[in-house]
Structures are given as C-alpha cells and as structure tokens.
Amino acid sequence: MNIEVLLTEAEIAQEFAESLEARDLPEKFFYWTPMSVRRWKELSERSEESLKATWESLAAKAADLTKPFGGKVPLISLGAGEGLKDRVFLRALAAAGRDVKYFPVDASQTLLETAVAGAEDDDIEVLGIKADIASHMHLVLASDVSEAPRLFLMVGNTLGGFDPMDQIKQVADVIQKGDILVIDARLRDGAPLPPRVEQQRFVFAPLEAAGVSPDDGQVEFMENRDDRLDGLYMVTRRFQAARDLRLQAGAKEVPMARGERILLNFRYLYTAEAFRWLLTEHAGLRVVGEMSSPDGRFITAVCIRA
Numbered sequence: 102m103n104i105e106v107l108l109t110e111a112e113i114a115q116e117f118a119e120s121l122e123a124r125d126l127p128e129k130f131f132y133w134t135p136m137s138v139r140r141w142k143e144l145s146e147r148s149e150e151s152l153k154a155t156w157e158s159l160a161a162k163a164a165d166l167t168k169p170f171g172g173k174v175p176l177i178s179l180g181a182g183e184g185l186k187d188r189v190f191l192r193a194l195a196a197a198g199r200d201v202k203y204f205p206v207d208a209s210q211t212l213l214e215t216a217v218a219g220a221e222d223d224d225i226e227v228l229g230i231k232a233d234i235a236s237h238m239h240l241v242l243a244s245d246v247s248e249a250p251r252l253f254l255m256v257g258n259t260l261g262g263f264d265p266m267d268q269i270k271q272v273a274d275v276i277q278k279g280d281i282l283v284i285d286a287r288l289r290d291g292a293p294l295p296p297r298v299e300q301q302r303f304v305f306a307p308l309e310a311a312g313v314s315p316d317d318g319q320v321e322f323m324e325n326r327d328d329r330l331d332g333l334y335m336v337t338r339r340f341q342a343a344r345d346l347r348l349q350a351g352a353k354e355v356p357m358a359r360g361e362r363i364l365l366n367f368r369y370l371y372t373a374e375a376f377r378w379l380l381t382e383h384a385g386l387r388v389v390g391e392m393s394s395p396d397g398r399f400i401t402a403v404c405i406r407a
Contacts, residue, residue, distance in 0.1 A: 132182070167199070176191065179253060179255040184215065188219055205230070217229040253276065255284045256283060257285070258285060283402075332372035
C-alpha cells in the first residue's frame with residue numbers, strides 16, 4: 102500500500118492533547134479513531150445517498166470534461182475519506198480509456214487506507230497522501246504530486262468542516278491554469294436542523310476516545326449567522342461538563358471542571374448565492390458548471406482558474 106505521510110499519528114496525538122487543553126477540537130479528530138470512523142460512516146450514508154446522483158451525472162461527463170488533459174488524468178481528492186465518491190469518477194475515466202493516477206488526501210489513516218485499497222482493487226494507480234488539508238503547506242505539497250492539468254475533487258461537503266473564507270482561498274491558491282476543481286456545499290434552506298441521533302454520536306466520538314461518557318455532560322447544537330457574509334451560517338457543537346472530569350489524551354491527563362465547555366467541530370451552511378460568491382469574488386475562480394442534488398440539499402460547482 103503506497104501512502105506518503107505528511108502528518109504522522111504521533112503529531113495527531115500531540116495535537117489532540119493540545120486541543121483538549123485549548124477546549125477546541127478541529128475537524129481532523131472526528132475521523133481519527135476507529136470509533137469516529139464508525140460513527141462517521143453511520144452519519145454519511147444519508148448525505149452520500151443525496152449526492153450519489155450528482156456524482157454519477159458528473160462522472161458521466163468526466164471524459165469530456167478532461168479532454169484537454171490528453172490521455173493522462175491525475176485526480177487529487179482533498180478530504181477523500183474512504184474514496185467512495187472518487188471511485189465513481191475513477192471508474193468512468195478508466196472506462197473512457199484514460200490513464201488515471203489517483204491521489205487521495207486525508208488525515209485519517211483508516212479512511213485513507215480504505216481509499217487506497219479500493220483503487221488498487223480497481224487496478225488504478227494510486228498514491229495516498231496523509232495530510233491535513235487545513236494546512237496551506239500540506240495543500241501545496243499534495244498538489245505538487247503531479248503537474249497541471251489536474252482534476253481536483255473536494256466533495257461530500259468537505260469545505261463545510263473548515264472556515265470557508267480561509268479554506269477556499271487556500272484551495273484556490275493551488276489551482277493552476279488548466280486544472281479543474283469540482284466542489285460542493287450543503288445548502289441552508291431555512292428549515293430547522295434538529296440534531297439526529299447519528300449526529301450526536303458522531304460529534305461525541307472523540308470525547309469517548311478521551312474517556313468521556315454520555316452521562317458526563319451534554320452536547321449542544323447551535324446555528325448562527327456568520328456576519329462576514331450574507332448567506333453564510335455556522336452550526337456549532339459544544340460539550341458542557343456536568344461534573345469534574347479527567348480527560349485522557351494518550352499518557353496525558355487533561356482536567357476539566359464542571360460547567361466548562363469544549364467546542365467540537367462545526368459545519369458551515371450556505372445559500373447558493375453565498376457559495377458562488379466565495380468561489381468567484383472571494384477565491385478568484387470561475388464557475389463553468391453547476392448542479393443541484395435531486396433533493397436540493399447540495400450544490401456542486403465545476404471551477405477553473407479565472
């Protein structure tokens with residue numbers, strides 16, 4: 102199994118302890134442990150079903166979309182997860198006779214191994230890259246695995262797990278002339294967002310890894326407008342301790358007093374107009390194609406360097 106490591110497990114473990122001390126757990130820790138991976142798979146089934154038709158429709162156009170590439174198509178997937186969404190594109194390109202090389206990028210060792218193994222099963226040349234796409238340097242190094250033109254995928258609402266104002270600019274920085282970026286977003290339709298059981302379990306999983314039980318406190322979900330951009334919303338998840346706790350981060354204990362809160366990962370939602378503005382006016386990309394999921398929950402854009 103061919104995986105290049107930019108982010109080691111030791112580094113993640115150290116960052117996990119520091120994040121617990123700072124009372125703020127960023128996105129990568131929610132896909133790190135076996136429990137988190139299991140909870141994410143339970144949660145993602147509905148989203149992936151919603152986007153399946155969109156991926157299949159885009160994959161059917163993938164050969165025409167990448168015709169300027171010639172016979173060779175490097176596919177770099179940012180936040181690849183287990184690679185299910187990528188495989189739809191990979192198979193379509195391979196069926197069209199393209200020489201495809203696949204570069205899944207993810208911080209989760211478990212999910213990345215699954216993505217690499219799936220591509221190997223389909224006889225696709227693959228190099229996994231274990232990296233944190235929140236890091237601009239990691240994005241640059243991941244994109245440098247192949248020369249332009251390249252097909253970038255950032256789908257499955259990956260952008261929503263980061264500050265989109267910062268993250269989309271970092272992504273746009275590595276998009277060169279001739280490259281294509283396929284990116285999607287979860288739309289906010291004005292309907293309330295009650296936390297489902299699967300969501301509760303997913304956001305609680307990193308705390309379980311630190312020895313916290315559901316009886317030790319409560320997870321709260323809140324939605325707020327982001328005042329930086331009309332049509333941008335952030336759903337936050339916070340854990341509040343109901344008693345004094347001793348969180349376990351490897352060999353390190355992190356004390357947490359009753360009433361203290363830990364900010365868990367967040368999710369950004371958008372109006373379609375806000376999403377387009379982020380891509381074009383803010384990041385300097387040009388949208389050359391757009392598609393909504395059948396249920397209207399997601400929007401997918403095909404972008405190039407403006």
